[in-house]
Amino acid sequence: MRPAAGSTAPERPADQGRPTDLVTRLQGTAVPLGLRSAIVLTLVSIAGLAMFCWPLLTHHGPSNTGHVTDAPIIFAVTLPLLVLVVLAEFADGGMDSKALAMLGVLSAVDAALRPVGGGTGGVETVFFLLILAGRVFGPGFGFVLGCTSLFASALLTAGVGPWLPFQMLCSAWIGMGAGLLPRRVRGAREVVMLIGYGVLAAYLFGLLMNLFNWPFLAGTDIAGHANLAFVPGDSLWSNLHRFLIYTLVTSTGGWDTGRAITNAVAIALLGRPVLTLLRRAARRASYDPVRT
Amino acid sequence: MKRLPGVVHPVAWWLWAIGMAVAASFTTNPLLLLILIGVSCFVVVLRRGSAPWSRSLRVYLLLGLAIVVVRVFFRCFLGAAGGGPVLLDLPRIPLPQWAAGITLLGPVRLSDLLAGLYDGLHLAGMVVCVGAANSLANPKRLLKVVPISLYDIGTVVVVAVSVFPQLADSIGRVRRAQRLRPAREGRWHVVRRTIVPVVADALDRSLLLAAAMDSRGYGRRAATSARTRTLVSVVTVAGLIAVCIGVFGMLDDQAPLLFRAPAFVTGLLLAAGGLVFSSSERTVTRYRPDAFDLRSAAVAASGLAAGALMLVATRQAPAHLSTPVEPAQWPVVDLLPLVAAMIGVLAAVVSPRPVLHEEVTA
Known part of the structure; x- marks a missing residue:
């Protein structure tokens, strides 16, 4: 196998006044994030974000609403392909068998954690392990883990549906974001930072998933008695206003806050020991710098 | 080489389910939708195996019910504006100006209830049809047919699906070890003392697995030009x-x-x-690939026929595919859509009886 982009990094001596930072040494080696992967990832993220936000982005005249009913179906069909393109890109960029086995096992643990909360009252237990693993193994690993863990848990419990690619992309962003957090922060401050990120991620996830299901659940209102529904052809501002009220009324109080509290409590209680475990596994997995 | 008995190709089940979901997407007639949901459940109950994913039908049905309830709730209690007889006379509550002039409650009329019900049933029908495939198709076998460029990602998911049942075993071992030691009380302490060893065990397992894969030459390939x-x-x-x-x-x-x-x-x-x-320069050999045999083709065809016939019905007999809510009418079912909704049941006839886990171990 060709050597991965950053695999020479572990050779760096520990002479910069502090012990060699394992995360710095490991940076990106679990799933390398090369230039090509980064470009593909950015493009897919732009397209994916547009597919989430389409109700706010439409510029249709009030008479021409034909596309509005097609758009969600077209996007729900095409987003899986885009997610697959990014994943294939990461796989092609040199994932070795250790990264692969680690991804598989962590996805299984995540899938097992998911029914613990069952999503009732927003108690979502998927994200805390995703955030911690993304933190330790880097943004590329976090992205792939976000996709595979949601996919595996959807296969094992129930959850395959048009929403799945959207959930996968959302949690992939969460995992990647955790990997992109500043690396120097350590110790108790690290846990505090991750708690803050977990709370933020919980609300953002809720907001984006609401944006996805808003036209479905509140209905697309073409007849004109606008209330909380999406009105095609209306201005960005009034649709955004209506959407924010929708999300405030339906989920911010219950689901999103529940999810944020779950993330915060789980990271506060389990953050330190699980981070230690993951770092130890990373150290053991990268014991030989020359990967064949 | 002996083939596994009684296995329908997983792609066939997915094609069947997608055809059924397409059929559901063309109609808002509640009778047709209920028939489609019923046919899906019937086939699942007859033909599912005993794997963890086979028990998911109930969850999908509950999810469909939740969709219907949410949709009716939105339609009826957040500014209903339909017509027909008033079912429930509630006062209107206008929200302040910052809330975009939204009103809550208000008189609930028959057409609101029916429109919410039909819309919700429409979405629920599609969800249950897709969920049927999830209960019927073996994901591990499904992932064997992914294109080679996604082979690594497919392997990750296969590892996840295979490791999943072992986690229960791992939890059992950890609990047994804990019972042998004096434990401090406290609910959170128990959670931490369970999750941390289980994760540690899983990580160790992943390293063993990686070593096993390496020693068997996993992922060796010629350099791409x-x-x-x-x-x-x-x-x-x-x-x-x-x-x-x-x-x-x-x-x-x-x-x-x-x-x-x-x-x-x-x-x-x-x-x-x-x-x-x-993936054109990479070859991966498959061990015992599933054959897309005649039975699988028949299963797929019965589902796709449902979708295709319903599509024909939108052209030939569109009169009763959507039921008017204002004034409310009793839903009527024409012959062609009825055949389209029922034809999916042939999948249960042509597919073989599933091999249940208990029979294999016995």
């Missing part, structure tokens, strides 16, 4: 740029025609082409 790699990158990136342009173009009336659907479709084709092309 630089030319191929450049070509694949150019095609993929160009395709994705076109997709980005196309997404925004399709949402905008003012965009030039070329930047709308044509850009989107071309971009998708290029991106898919990159996926296929990147």
Whole structure:
């Protein structure tokens, strides 16, 4: 196998006044994030974000609403392909068998954690392990883990549906974001930072998933008695206003806050020991710098 | 080499389910939707195995019920404005100005209730049909047919699905070890003392698995030529740029025609082409591949026929595919849509009886 982009990094001596930072040494080696992967990832993220936000982005005249009913179906069909393109890109960029086995096992643990909360009252237990693993193994690993863990848990419990690619992309962003957090922060401050990120991620996830299901659940209102529904052809501002009220009324109080509290409590209680475990596994997995 | 008895190709089940979901997407007639949901449940109950994913039907049905309830709730209690007889006379509560002039409650009329019910049933029908495939198709076998460029990601999911049952075993061992030691009380302490060893055990297992995969030569492949790699990158990136342009173009009336659907479709084709092309120099052998035999083809055909017949019905007999809610009428079912909704049940006839776990171990 060709050597991965950053695999020479572990050779760096520990002479910069502090012990060699394992995360710095490991940076990106679990799933390398090369230039090509980064470009593909950015493009897919732009397209994916547009597919989430389409109700706010439409510029249709009030008479021409034909596309509005097609758009969600077209996007729900095409987003899986885009997610697959990014994943294939990461796989092609040199994932070795250790990264692969680690991804598989962590996805299984995540899938097992998911029914613990069952999503009732927003108690979502998927994200805390995703955030911690993304933190330790880097943004590329976090992205792939976000996709595979949601996919595996959807296969094992129930959850395959048009929403799945959207959930996968959302949690992939969460995992990647955790990997992109500043690396120097350590110790108790690290846990505090991750708690803050977990709370933020919980609300953002809720907001984006609401944006996805808003036209479905509140209905697309073409007849004109606008209330909380999406009105095609209306201005960005009034649709955004209506959407924010929708999300405030339906989920911010219950689901999103529940999810944020779950993330915060789980990271506060389990953050330190699980981070230690993951770092130890990373150290053991990268014991030989020359990967064949 | 002996084939596993009684296995329908997983792709066939997915094609069947997608055909059923397409059929459900063409109608809002509650009787037809209930027939489609009933047919899906019937086939699942007769033909599912005993694996963990086979028990998911109930969850999908509950999810469908939740969708119907939410949809009716939105329609009836958040500013209902339908017609017909008043069912429940509630006072209107206008919210303050910052809330975009939204009113809550108000008189609930029959057409609101029915419209919410039909819309919800429409979505629930599609969800249950897709859920049926999830209960019927073995994901591990399904992932064997992914294109080679996604082989690694497919392996990750297969590892996850295979490790999943072992976690219960792992939890059992940890609990047994804990019972042998004096334990401090406290609920959170128990959680921490369970999750941490289980995760540690799983991570150790992943390293063992990686070593096993390495020793069996997993992932060895010839280096791809630089030319191929450049070509694949150019095609993929160009395709994705076109997709980005196309997404925004399709949402905008003012965009030039070329930047709308044509850009989107071309971009998708290029991106898919990159996926296929990147795998062209890699060969992966499959152990005991599933055959897409006559029975699988028949299963797939019965589902696809449901979708196709319903599509024909939208042209030939569109009269009763959607039920009017104002004034409310009793839903009527024509012959052609009825056949379309019922034909999926043939899958249960042509597919073999599943091999249950208890019979294998016995």
